[in-house]
Amino acid sequence: MIKKLLGKGKAKKTPKIKLKQVLTIAQEEKMLLIKGEFSIEHYCAKELWLYSRENEDQKIKIAESVSSSKFEFRVDMKDLMRKLADDEPTVYDCYIKVAVPVEKLSKKTILNIEHKAEYVEVNEQVHIEFPIRLGRFQETYTNNLSICTYEDKQSIFSITNKGNISLYFNKVPKVQIKSQIEKIKNNSKTMQVNGQIFTKHSAIIKGEGLVRGRQSGKEYQANISFIHNKEMNIKKFGLNRYIYDLKLDLEQLVSADLEDDVYDIYMKLHLHDQEEPKMVRVGRPTTRTKLFTKKTDVSSNNVVAIVNPYYTFKASNLSLEVFNFSTESYRYLKKMMGWRRFLALFKRKRMFG
Secondary structure, three states: OHHHHHOOOOOOOOOOOOOEEEEEEEEEOOEEEEEEEEOOOOOEEEEEEEEEOOOOOOEEEEEEEEEEOEEEEEEEHHHHHHHOOOOOOEEEEEEEEEEEEHHHOOHHHHHHHHHHOEEEEEOOEEEEEEEEEOEOOOEEEEEOOOOEEEOOEEEEEEEOOOOEEEEEEOOOOOOOOEEEEEEEEEOOOEEEEEEEEEEEOOOEEEEEEEEEEOOOOOEEEEEEEEEEOHHHHHHOOOOEEEEEEEEEEHHHHOOOOOOOEEEEEEEEEEEOOOOOOEEEEOEOEOHHHHHOOOOEEEEEOOEEEEEEEEEOOOOOEEEEEEEEEEHHHHHHHHHHHHHHHHHHHHHHHHHHO
16 A cells, blocks of 8 residues: 555666766877777777868878777877868868777667778677767866967867867867856946856956947956866866856946946957957846846946846847936936836936937
């Protein structure tokens, strides 16, 4: 009876052990080290290859390893760029050629890989050799991946958005950065914005906060700091994410000439794999943050600025509507109209002013 009431407990599923266990990619000047480990001993890594995305017939072997489930490849970037004779900007995807005894694979697996595999005999045992995409290991460690130049050529090993390794030759990896706001707090004269920024293959060298007026074109600096989420970087195939802390000095937005404006908030990021800084809008609040984003006011030199944060319609980026009043006018309007009607006033001011 008790068993019927409680029901049969669901057996917990044992987590599936991934074939790709650990990968380390480290660069020291023009030498690149790629080492890793498979969870299955009879998966033996032999060679490291580059496959061109533009020309499917262009496949280049760039390194060899002792045939083992634990592999290590060393690549001289200078020699590699000599091999890549074509100066045309190209992306090469990295593959590891592995050898597995045929008897260790199921018929289904063999059928799936046979179109890209070849059979070889090793010590009177038949092996099947086939390429595996380099990337998406359970743990990925990266260190000092940087642009390497030789004569008039340049290249960089980078991580794709899906977590695989590719070589960008005479080409810069495309930046796709997203930010997320998790908290906004108003203090007496400052606004503090906290959240995450997902930079994927790009590592942040340094960054600056920037507040820019749409009408006036005025720009103000803002303090910003970043903390690298190393744990998630390892678990998410080497893709980068950071926690940011942005502090806006609202007193800078007070206009002695009582000029109103809308200010957009940016991060100016210097990234390890980009030649120029990238401007990224601060935005995409969580639902809770959006609900609890509040207006505030700040005063300076007999002027009061009402700061009304809002999020743009399509991209949900953070912007600040700023309305300036003399201290005397501000007190009078607030007293006569009440706070809600007062806010409605400068909403109309934005529509018709």
